[in-house]
Amino acid sequence: MRLPPQIYEFVSILLLLAIGLKGGVELAKQPFLTLVPDMLAVIVMGFALPVLAYPVLLQLGKFKRADAASIAAHYGSVSVGTFAVAVAYFGTIEVFYEEHLPLLLVLLEVPAILIGILLARGFSNQTKWSSVAHEVFLGKGIVLLLGGLVIGWVAGPEGLTSVEPLFFDLFKGILAIFLLEMGLIASSQIAGLRKYGLFIVIFGIVMPLFSALIGCGLGLLLELSIGGTAMLAILAASASYIAVPAAMRISVPEANPTLSLTASLGVTFPFNVIIGIPLYLELAKVMHAFFKG
Amino acid sequence: MRLPPQIYEFVSILLLLAIGLKGGVELAKQPFLTLVPDMLAVIVMGFALPVLAYPVLLQLGKFKRADAASIAAHYGSVSVGTFAVAVAYFGTIEVFYEEHLPLLLVLLEVPAILIGILLARGFSNQTKWSSVAHEVFLGKGIVLLLGGLVIGWVAGPEGLTSVEPLFFDLFKGILAIFLLEMGLIASSQIAGLRKYGLFIVIFGIVMPLFSALIGCGLGLLLELSIGGTAMLAILAASASYIAVPAAMRISVPEANPTLSLTASLGVTFPFNVIIGIPLYLELAKVMHAFFKG
Amino acid sequence: MRLPPQIYEFVSILLLLAIGLKGGVELAKQPFLTLVPDMLAVIVMGFALPVLAYPVLLQLGKFKRADAASIAAHYGSVSVGTFAVAVAYFGTIEVFYEEHLPLLLVLLEVPAILIGILLARGFSNQTKWSSVAHEVFLGKGIVLLLGGLVIGWVAGPEGLTSVEPLFFDLFKGILAIFLLEMGLIASSQIAGLRKYGLFIVIFGIVMPLFSALIGCGLGLLLELSIGGTAMLAILAASASYIAVPAAMRISVPEANPTLSLTASLGVTFPFNVIIGIPLYLELAKVMHAFFKG
Amino acid sequence: MNTSDQYQRKIVTIVTEAAIETQLSKDLEALQATGYTITDARGKGSRGVRNAGWETSGNIRIEVICDTTLADKIANYVKEKYYKNYAMVIFMSDVVVLRPDKF
Amino acid sequence: MNTSDQYQRKIVTIVTEAAIETQLSKDLEALQATGYTITDARGKGSRGVRNAGWETSGNIRIEVICDTTLADKIANYVKEKYYKNYAMVIFMSDVVVLRPDKF
Amino acid sequence: MNTSDQYQRKIVTIVTEAAIETQLSKDLEALQATGYTITDARGKGSRGVRNAGWETSGNIRIEVICDTTLADKIANYVKEKYYKNYAMVIFMSDVVVLRPDKF
Numbered sequence A, B, C: 001m002r003l004p005p006q007i008y009e010f011v012s013i014l015l016l017l018a019i020g021l022k023g024g025v026e027l028a029k030q031p032f033l034t035l036v037p038d039m040l041a042v043i044v045m046g047f048a049l050p051v052l053a054y055p056v057l058l059q060l061g062k063f064k065r066a067d068a069a070s071i072a073a074h075y076g077s078v079s080v081g082t083f084a085v086a087v088a089y090f091g092t093i094e095v096f097y098e099e100h101l102p103l104l105l106v107l108l109e110v111p112a113i114l115i116g117i118l119l120a121r122g123f124s125n126q127t128k129w130s131s132v133a134h135e136v137f138l139g140k141g142i143v144l145l146l147g148g149l150v151i152g153w154v155a156g157p158e159g160l161t162s163v164e165p166l167f168f169d170l171f172k173g174i175l176a177i178f179l180l181e182m183g184l185i186a187s188s189q190i191a192g193l194r195k196y197g198l199f200i201v202i203f204g205i206v207m208p209l210f211s212a213l214i215g216c217g218l219g220l221l222l223e224l225s226i227g228g229t230a231m232l233a234i235l236a237a238s239a240s241y242i243a244v245p246a247a248m249r250i251s252v253p254e255a256n257p258t259l260s261l262t263a264s265l266g267v268t269f270p271f272n273v274i275i276g277i278p279l280y281l282e283l284a285k286v287m288h289a290f291f292k293g
Numbered sequence D, E, F: 001m002n003t004s005d006q007y008q009r010k011i012v013t014i015v016t017e018a019a020i021e022t023q024l025s026k027d028l029e030a031l032q033a034t035g036y037t038i039t040d041a042r043g044k045g046s047r048g049v050r051n052a053g054w055e056t057s058g059n060i061r062i063e064v065i066c067d068t069t070l071a072d073k074i075a076n077y078v079k080e081k082y083y084k085n086y087a088m089v090i091f092m093s094d095v096v097v098l099r100p101d102k103f
């Protein structure tokens, strides 16, 4: 039992657009310039996380350089599926979070890819940056999220009432279908687990915990709300399984793609969805209580 | 004009999940153990119907053994499309039926397949039961119906409010699309009709009438409501066109697949949807009035 | 970024059915015979528009006979996407239009194709009219629009409440997805623009303006409301990019298909959607004020 | 395998526009081909890029197994009828089949 | 290219019902084929039109590259096991490969 | 058919990861191939099972018709550039074409 690939793609497209639209509508309510510090900070985080993960993968994991770089890039970037689950969850339990988080999601997709390539190649001239840029910026994820953001921004809440039934009312149903398929895909990665062994499992759980801590810390620094802090932790903790694998396959072909997919899709995605999201919310609460008093 | 096959598949998936979820939610309201007698009785019916059909097909129909066995299996199993139409119809005219009927639907899918193989092969060692089981239990139909039942059961009515827009509000619209495509497929079976002649047409109408009688009788025995009795008659009368053909093609390859599909899809499916469903409801009313007073 | 083709097809199917259903429901409210004059008039317009466009394309455009005939046929026929946008737009700004316009849409699809073939071939015996008819009348567009009309007519408003969530509530969301994909397709036609040059661009803008005038005039003659007049102008101004290209490719294969697609999809479609629709509504208002006082 | 079970035939492969699938199938049947196999394809040639994105803008790839005489007949017929106006490529090669009566 | 880098192999192509893809793949692995390539197909043959419209009513087209011995073995095995009850066509031809160790 | 209308060419077939379709197409154009035909595929080889389930995890099957020189050039270039890091199989065979100017 698998969803036809075209349906899976359609469902992803709807989710990406919905998240973008939702974010765009909210974004319109506040002046753009006030967001610039958050945006810059998050980009720095996107560069920092893979740089921190890389030596661990190289030294402790004993991975080849290309593999270590590729896995690091996966964990520096984000998973839209994980974010969508968090959006649905926070909606249900009515936790507020800042409206520009979808924008931060978009920003976090890219830096990790650049760092991943640099870690694997150094500043080599061989990398065709133009085709990497093409691959990344014209990829489904960024085009649809950004497109949704801009449309939502321009149209505003009233402008979107007419598409609400498709993009907002159906959101959770569509997310359910998406998760069903993701579960099937993730479970097909378990064979890989057996092969690459314990380190991948441990890394796939410890790395998101560590990233969530950093995300929480950054959320506090940026004075986000509890929900916003938790969301930033979730973004930090999530690992890419669409944009980064595609980019790495082309830019760092000697990296083994099943290795990184096994980690991000077979371990970290289910961990985050089932345990991570509520955990990071608790973490945000505790840290807020502690630091903000 | 045909629906793209992936869309047809998606629409089936949505229907199967919706029926499962609906059933699961209702199921949660009553203790599971009280259902066991109904479940067992229905399984017995699933074994009995093909056994009754087989000699008729062999003697009167003059079919080869494999063909008789395969057609018998089709009519012992069920059609989810027919059930979905009945669900929509009973919803519109507000007829109550017991909430565990989707569970009985799932149970009825399987026995007929086993009997079909046994009728064709005897207790031969050649049958690879493991791959038959794999085919049947991991098939789309059972996985999604059972999955939906379990999820609906666990989540309960409140848990499902957020996916209602997709699975419940859109149910009839999606069913309409599904029926459109089924009508196109069914009409493409008419060529087969001309070839296999009158017996197939007669069998395709008389067999469901006979099965509906048995279904009604069983409904009375199990003390189901009028709606539940009618639904059981509908299940009995419906013939499989997805799970059984796939299983027979692999397990009884010498049976001619267009023969059984012509009967179940070209004759019985439209007959049940247009004439059968309201007819079996009337039958249930009459029999209830007669036997229950 | 492109929608999977099967999704694009599904989205078109939903739009066609929704327009048909909507029209059918409304149509049921009035006696059919009163519509006959409008229907005949519109068919005449469908024959006239390509006949008027053809010499211009031949003389001014310096196109080969086959190309001129094919382009003329595209502009005599209609674009369902453009009509759908107009339906959504008129709905939002609450402009009334006669309920039989979807019927006129269906009628306008066909005559231009016949004329296009005649212009290219003369009354040659070589044309396989039977296969042209098959192609046209069994094409997706006509089957679904007509099917929707008939179902809506028979079922009436109450009969359709149960499929409303899919076909009516989601209409604008689905239209948005459709337009997204159309935009991507249209922009891929721009390469063609550069190749075929200025004349195509001018023709692609002037022809719809001219057709809109004729459509408005006819609307006044038929005593349609302002909205109905504008809708007829929109139908006249829109150019086919589905039914006609498919029919021409088979019946007039020596015509260059990218030439006509570039014009209708790359120029006229975006022009109509962005500028044309509100413009033609203004035109209808002005002409109504002028002629009806 | 006993070589006496193996028979020489030709396979004619036609790559062309999806729009003419119905017509071409009818032609093949009229020419008495015993069968054909079709797969969806995309590609590039002298008439530019063709992919399945836009309705009938995709290609199909048709294979027909038959004897040499029919192979030549098919190739020539299709060439005459479609080459001028449609994106199309035809090529042939040798194959060995197991059941000569089928082709 | 240095001809010493080119090696003769066979390619066995099987066109058959999509329903038996899993079984057939297992058979090929059991027969020690080093790999196979599958594409979805539709077509017409002695068992009538087969297209992908209805669930398992489509065809698949399987290619296996291997040496002559294995090619004959595969063709014969598949023929014995499936020919009678399934829509199926098998044909073979010569190919040249670059890395002989792979096949 | 008059044999003087038939010309010998090669067909190079590459089965590889869908992820490199764009790059590979550019390579073929740079190498001056007059065209190519692509079909979606799945399969199994030394790098395990590859099917179209997960985004770019599917295969493509590319065919190029050309003369022997170009065929060798393409095969060698693609082999050098991609063999090491990508799932890939390349094979060649003889075909007869009708219009020699096209290839």
Ligand SMILES: Nc1ncnc2c1ncn2[C@@H]1O[C@H](COP(=O)(O)O)[C@@H](O)[C@H]1O
Pocket: D015, D016, D041, D042, D043, D044, D045, D046, D047, D048, D049, D050, D059, D086, D087, D088, D089, F033, F034, F035, F036, F037, F038, F063, F064, F065, F066, F102, F103
């Ligand atoms: N040299 C070639 N090798 C393989 N396929 C080709 C070649 N040239 C053309 N084709 C295929 O044939 C179709 C039509 O070719 P053309 O008529 O040259 O545009 C293209 O879209 C390709 O799929």
Ligand SMILES: Nc1ncnc2c1ncn2[C@@H]1O[C@H](COP(=O)(O)O)[C@@H](O)[C@H]1O
Pocket: D033, D034, D035, D036, D037, D038, D063, D064, D065, D066, D102, D103, E015, E016, E041, E042, E043, E044, E045, E046, E047, E048, E049, E050, E059, E086, E087, E088, E089
């Ligand atoms: N002569 C032929 N040339 C090419 N493909 C064929 C031919 N005959 C049959 N096929 C293919 O093989 C499948 C099964 O053939 P059959 O068993 O003859 O029905 C058909 O559906 C076609 O896809």
Ligand SMILES: Nc1ncnc2c1ncn2[C@@H]1O[C@H](COP(=O)(O)O)[C@@H](O)[C@H]1O
Pocket: E033, E034, E035, E036, E037, E038, E063, E064, E065, E066, E102, E103, F015, F016, F041, F042, F043, F044, F045, F046, F047, F048, F049, F050, F059, F086, F087, F088, F089
């Ligand atoms: N012996 C073979 N015959 C046919 N196709 C093969 C064979 N080996 C590999 N392939 C195809 O080539 C792809 C890549 O092969 P590999 O690099 O060996 O994993 C596989 O996914 C198959 O589609």
Ligand code: NA
Pocket: A049, A074, A075, A076, A077, A078, A211, A235, A236, A237, A238, A239, A240
């Ligand atoms: Na991350």
Ligand code: NA
Pocket: B049, B074, B075, B076, B077, B078, B211, B235, B236, B237, B238, B239, B240
């Ligand atoms: Na039954």
Ligand code: NA
Pocket: C049, C074, C075, C076, C077, C078, C211, C235, C236, C237, C238, C239, C240
């Ligand atoms: Na028009």
